Amino acid sequence: MKFKDFLKDQLGLLVFDLTFLFVTISIIVLSPINEPLFDIIFYITLLNLTLLLIYIFISYFRKLKFFNLLDNGLISSNLNNLSLLKNTNEENLYLSIIKNYQNQYETMANENFNKFEENTEIMSMWVHDIKMPISIIKLIIEQNQSSYCEKVLDEVDNEVMRIENAVERVLYLSRLEDFHKDFLVQEVNLEKTVREVIRKYSKYFIAKKIKLELSNLNYIVLSDKKWLLFIFDQLINNSLKYLNTQGNISIIGENSKGYISIKIKDTGCGIKTEDLNRIFNKGFTGNNGRNNSKSTGLGLYLVKELCNKLDHRISVNSIYNEFTEFTINLKQNI
Incomplete structure (x- = not known):
């Protein structure tokens, strides 16, 4: 005062x-x-x-x-x-009012926290429950492959994968606040991690006749393998979502001053300049999202949040109707 x-x-x-x-x-x-x-x-x-x-x-x-x-x-x-x-009587009155409001605030905060914990637990249970029928549907598709219904089964498989990816995003979003409880820093082979994601989307690459370039990825970095796998999954899935038939995706690694830079570039529709600064915002879909009902605005938000928590740096460069390139910088050592 x-x-x-x-x-x-x-x-x-x-x-x-x-x-x-x-x-x-x-x-x-x-x-x-x-x-x-x-x-x-x-x-x-x-x-x-x-x-x-x-x-x-x-x-x-x-x-x-x-x-x-x-x-x-x-x-x-x-x-x-x-x-x-x-204290004076006036100060005691102020103190009494403040204590009263503080007690009310703490009660409300505790109630909200308990509700949040309860909702998170329910969400996790729901995700695990829904993963079982997804796995069964995928198994049924694999066991009933035939030429006369191959196209239908492929379409069903694509939709099942969309459901699986959406469920994964919900699960990772619910775990974001408790990230420290499920976090293990270890040496991760970047090439193996990227190829694992590529295998997951192999049908999409073949169906869309997408040319894939992998170069200079044989590096070991310090990260959490599960979370890093999810980051690459979201970025590659994002590229496939906005890429036309016979497009190109390149994933290239570079070693620079103790950091490994991974550049994921696609020749899709690109991102408008006015949207570039907001694509990592929660729920933001931008011009591309408005034209594509499959977009939720959660994928890139989760990627950014996870990169921050893992101490990785991510940036984006894009020219509309030409290309989009995401760059992730990862540490080789602590």
């Missing part, structure tokens, strides 16, 4: 004191005593102003100390120490 602001709050007291001093001096001056009383007026004025200044400064520093303790108590969520001070 600034001294100037404190004086504004004490304006009523100052006006009353100076008015009372003026009235006292006026009475002395207008009294019928013939002798001059300038010495008395001077001493009265000096005494009054001295006592006023002492009161103002003591009040200011006392209130300043109270507000500092109050501020520290709010930050540390502990207002009990303030109760030990010799």
Whole structure:
């Protein structure tokens, strides 16, 4: 609290004191005593102003100390120490109101946290429950491959994979807040990780006749394999989603100053300049998403959040109707 602001709050007291001093001096001056009383007026004025200044400064520093303790108590969520001070009735009233609001806030926060934990647990159970029928459907498709219904089965398989990817995004989104509970830094082979994702989408590459280029990926980096696999999965899936038939996808690694840069580039529809700064925002689909009902705006948001938590850096470069290139920088050592 600034001294100037404190004086504004004490304006009523100052006006009353100076008015009372003026009235006292006026009475002395207008009294019928013939002798001059300038010495008395001077001493009265000096005494009054001295006592006023002492009161103002003591009040200011006392209130300043109270507000500092109050501020520290709010930050540390502990207002009990303030109760030990010799507070004025006004300060005790403020303290009582603040404690009441703090208790209400803590109760609401705990209730919301418990609801969040409960919803997260329900979400995880639902994801695991729905994974079972997905696996069964995929198994049925594999066991009933035949030439006369091959096209139908491929379409069903594509839709099942879309469901599986959506379920995975929901699962990873629910785990994002508890990332530290499911996190293991280890040496990860980038080439094996990328090829694992490529195998998952091999049917898409073949069906769309997409040319794939893999180059210089045989590096070992420090990361969490499961989360890194999900990051590559989302980026490659994103490229396939917006890539036309006979397009190109290149995944190239570069070694630079203790970092391994992985560039994932596709010759798809690209991203408009005005959308580039927002593609990692939660729920943002942009121009491409509005033209493609398959977009949810969660994939790239999760990629960005996971990269931040894994201490990886991700950036994007794109020219609309030409290409899109994502670059991930990963550390080789701690």
